[in-house]
Amino acid sequence: MKITVAGGGITAQTADTAVIEVTEDGRLASEAAAVDAALGGVVAQMIADGLLTGRSGEVTVLPAGRRLKAKRVVVLGTGKREGVTADAVRTRLGNLSRRLRDMNAGTVALSLQESATALDPTDAGRAAAEAIVMGLYRFDRHHTREQDRPRHAVGDVTLVETSTRRANAMQRGVAEGVVLGEQTNLARDLANEPSNLMTPTIVAARAQQMAAELGIECTIIERAEAERLKMGSYLSVANGSAQPPKFIVLTYKGAGNGRPIALVGKGITFDTGGISLKPAEGMDAMKGDMSGAASVIAAIGALARLQARVNVIAIAPCTENMPGGTATKPGDVVYAMDGTSIEVLNTDAEGRLVLADGIAYAKSKGATAILDVATLTGAMGVALGGVRTGIFCNDDRTMTQVERAAEAAGEKVWRMPLDAEYDDQIKSDVADIKNTGGRPAGSITAAKFLERFVGTTPWAHFDIAGVMSKPADSGVWVKGMSGNPVRTLIHFALNRAR
Numbered sequence: 001m002k003i004t005v006a007g008g009g010i011t012a013q014t015a016d017t018a019v020i021e022v023t024e025d026g027r028l029a030s031e032a033a034a035v036d037a038a039l040g041g042v043v044a045q046m047i048a049d050g051l052l053t054g055r056s057g058e059v060t061v062l063p064a065g066r067r068l069k070a071k072r073v074v075v076l077g078t079g080k081r082e083g084v085t086a087d088a089v090r091t092r093l094g095n096l097s098r099r100l101r102d103m104n105a106g107t108v109a110l111s112l113q114e115s116a117t118a119l120d121p122t123d124a125g126r127a128a129a130e131a132i133v134m135g136l137y138r139f140d141r142h143h144t145r146e147q148d149r150p151r152h153a154v155g156d157v158t159l160v161e162t163s164t165r166r167a168n169a170m171q172r173g174v175a176e177g178v179v180l181g182e183q184t185n186l187a188r189d190l191a192n193e194p195s196n197l198m199t200p201t202i203v204a205a206r207a208q209q210m211a212a213e214l215g216i217e218c219t220i221i222e223r224a225e226a227e228r229l230k231m232g233s234y235l236s237v238a239n240g241s242a243q244p245p246k247f248i249v250l251t252y253k254g255a256g257n258g259r260p261i262a263l264v265g266k267g268i269t270f271d272t273g274g275i276s277l278k279p280a281e282g283m284d285a286m287k288g289d290m291s292g293a294a295s296v297i298a299a300i301g302a303l304a305r306l307q308a309r310v311n312v313i314a315i316a317p318c319t320e321n322m323p324g325g326t327a328t329k330p331g332d333v334v335y336a337m338d339g340t341s342i343e344v345l346n347t348d349a350e351g352r353l354v355l356a357d358g359i360a361y362a363k364s365k366g367a368t369a370i371l372d373v374a375t376l377t378g379a380m381g382v383a384l385g386g387v388r389t390g391i392f393c394n395d396d397r398t399m400t401q402v403e404r405a406a407e408a409a410g411e412k413v414w415r416m417p418l419d420a421e422y423d424d425q426i427k428s429d430v431a432d433i434k435n436t437g438g439r440p441a442g443s444i445t446a447a448k449f450l451e452r453f454v455g456t457t458p459w460a461h462f463d464i465a466g467v468m469s470k471p472a473d474s475g476v477w478v479k480g481m482s483g484n485p486v487r488t489l490i491h492f493a494l495n496r497a498r
């Protein structure tokens with residue numbers, strides 16, 4: 001499926017399916033009116049009869065008759081004119097894309113006349129492309145039987161825009177939206193893959209492959225090198241695993257030799273809990289415990305594809321967290337790269353251990369800002385559910401930038417506190433700090449642990465444990481791993497480039 005922008009009117013298109021937007025006020029814009037005329041006024045008649053309301057997301061399928069080249073017309077309800085936001089467009093078109101696939105729509109000509117007027121053609125094009133690319137995502141590569149996969153595929157999609165100037169603007173948005181959507185889908189692919197097929201070695205190979213395709217730098221720090229760098233916190237998590245740990249570093253230089261923004265992602269390819277073993281029920285979900293790593297790898301890939309004028313380093317400390325004869329045990333003391341000693345009271349609080357060295361490494365590279373992304377605490381899902389990512393941030397300006405980026409992406413965030421009083425919960429009797437703070441405020445004490453390694457660098461920690469997956473298809477989201485917050489990371493870096 002390709003998405004392109006074409007000039008001329010929608011009635012001139014040769015696609016199998018023509019889609020027009022109709023708002024709730026029932027007034028047809030020129031493109032919808034042209035299609036209505038070709039259909040002998042059926043659309044206007046249906047509106048008058050109350051059979052078609054224009055409510056947002058309403059989908060009405062009509063036969064196209066003889067005067068159009070299309071075989072069918074789809075009328076897409078666009079809601080109230082003042083309610084047309086980029087996020088509303090994404091939600092509508094994400095849902096529509098799956099409806100089109102189910103109805104075997106073939107090639108599609110889509111007029112975004114209402115949306116492109118309410119927003120602007122670039123934003124409408126970006127939102128539409130993102131939604132179609134993300135909405136049609138499926139992870140079905142392990143279904144070997146035909147009947148377990150979608151029966152149809154959507155053909156090429158042409159966004160129709162009559163004015164050449166606006167079509168060019170829309171085309172720019174589409175190009176960006178396709179990259180945002182495809183890179184989100186890359187993160188989904190990496191995270192959806194089960195842990196036997198997405199070991200640290202395989203994540204590293206995928207990162208290297210992407211880097212080679214995009215001409216960016218990729219370094220894999222192997223165990224021996226990590227030992228030399230004194231990454232004892234990260235390595236302690238790998239102790240029980242037969243899989244070699246891989247500390248992935250991707251570097252994109254879009255702005256010469258200045259200091260980079262660092263994106264650090266938790267890369268636990270499977271989290272059993274280690275010696276502090278998790279219960280069997282639902283443990284399979286922990287194949288997604290490398291969603292943070294997947295997000296930062298995907299995001300830096302997008303920035304390279306968009307040739308953003310910004311320097312970024314993506315850091316993904318990857319390992320399994322396994323029990324075993326050589327595994328780290330509760331009570332063990334380990335040392336992070338920056339010399340901090342850590343009492344490991346619970347081996348299931350492993351995310352903060354790998355991030356400690358990820359963050360310390362980012363600092364050693366001179367990062368001007370650090371964003372870390374992690375499926376860090378079950379408590380985060382309890383607090384905010386599957387709707388908002390909890391953000392812990394030590395700098396108001398950075399927080400504002402994260403909020404703006406998240407808003408542009410349509411990925412919801414909520415600021416969480418970092419009061420000094422919470423530090424008491426992670427004081428250790430035998431080391432500088434311990435890796436659990438007990439049940440109260442579990443997400444906050446995890447963030448407070450990370451803060452120790454950040455120092456004064458502007459920093460935002462994304463705890464995505466609640467939002468890492470979706471239970472059902474809805475808008476741009478599809479059941480399975482979400483790829484949240486890839487687009488927020490991209491927008492954050494793009495805004496810095498401006």
Ligand code: BES
Nearest residue numbers: 346348349351375376377378379436465
């Ligand atoms: N990966 C888990 C957190 C998680 C749980 C993510 C559920 C997504 C869904 C993390 O490593 C973990 O086990 N955290 C512990 C911390 C505790 C031992 C302090 C938790 O949340 O229970």
Ligand code: MN
Nearest residue numbers: 271348349350
């Ligand atoms: Mn854990």
Ligand code: ZN
Nearest residue numbers: 268271289351
């Ligand atoms: Zn974990």
